[in-house]
Every structure is written in C-alpha cells, then in structure tokens.
Amino acid sequence: SQQGEEDPQALSIQEGENATMNCSYKTSINNLQWYRQNSGRGLVHLILIRSNEREKHSGRLRVTLDTSKKSSSLLITASRAADTASYFCVSSGSARQLTFGSGTQLTVLP
C-alpha cells in the first residue's frame, strides 16, 4: 500500500499545550503537505514543505521534514479547542499521485 502512517492515531491534550503529530511515508517525494479535516467537513490545506526544506513555520504551526527517515512532524503550539480535528499528511512523489496518511485525531480539551 502506498498509504503513509500517522502517529499517534489519536491525541488528547489540554488547551494551551503543544500537540505533535508524526507522519511517515514510503517513496521519495517532491513535497509533503499537512491538511486538517473537521468532522463532516472538507479538507483544509495547512502547510507545504518541499523535499529540499527541513523546517517550515506558519503561525502556530511548525513542520519538519527528514527525507533520510522519510518522516515529517507537525507541531501545533498553544493549542485551542478549535484545533480539534483530524490531521493528515499528504506526500507527493514523481508518480504525480498524492498519498494520504491515515490521519491523527486531535482533541483539545477546554
């Protein structure tokens, strides 16, 4: 299967804490993207990191990429209840195909 793996599958934290999610993929990539999906709603693009980048920031989001380990992490700092959602990593390789991870369900408790 080309599907990537997210770790953990579920994460529950208190508001204000940081949340870290990890993602592994199997083939070489051009870029990796993180998306958020709220229950019953569509996917929202969060951030893209290219294969030649190691770290990228966007607001409260920090993404790292380790191509030698074929892994990425998404850090959400100072989490809010509104961050509660499923988070997916999406790897894009030369086959012009997006490969989705299975997702991490994040619950931020007020």
Added chain:
Amino acid sequence: GAGVSQSPSNKVTEKGKDVELRCDPISGHTALYWYRQRLGQGLEFLIYFQGNSAPDKSGLPSDRFSAERTGESVSTLTIQRTQQEDSAVYLCASSLDFEVGGYTFGSGTRLTVV
C-alpha cells in the same frame, strides 16, 4: 469559480443503479484528483487528471468505476451497478499543477447505497 464545487452534495441510490458525480475545479487548474473516504477511514486515491488525460487510473477499485474530464474543466465520476461498499464521501481536488502549491478540495459528495 472561487472554489472546487461538487454535486450533488448528497446522493442516496438503490443497489444496482448507476450514479454520476460531478466536480467543477477552480478555473485554470490543470490537475484534478478524485478520492474516496469511507466512514472512519483515511482518503483513498481513485484517479488523477492532467488536463483531460488520466495518466494514473490505478486507484479505481473496479471496472464499475470510470471518470472523464472535459478539457481543463468539469470532471464526472461514474459508478455503475452500485454496491453497498461504494457508500462513502467522494472528494475532488484541483491544483494549478502538481508541483505548485497546495490542493483545493471540494466539500464532497456523500453517496449512500441502500
């Protein structure tokens, strides 16, 4: 349009009937993808279009599934002789090109086969 539009938003059909799902990508987006998301599962790639050609159909689950795209515009996903396991949310996404930026997703079509 401003976003990716999918129709219908909900479809309930009887087992054995054919259904057609429509996706209107953002104007100018050359790449278009179809995905399926079953309840409680991640997204499953179905097919990808670059313009009106489909270089990668590897994700289509069976020959009951087919898709077409007119130029760099509307795409339709057709499921023939629907089965209960076809019940899922079908998502469409588009982008300027594979290499450029993120993907914009439609809100999906929720298909229920009874």
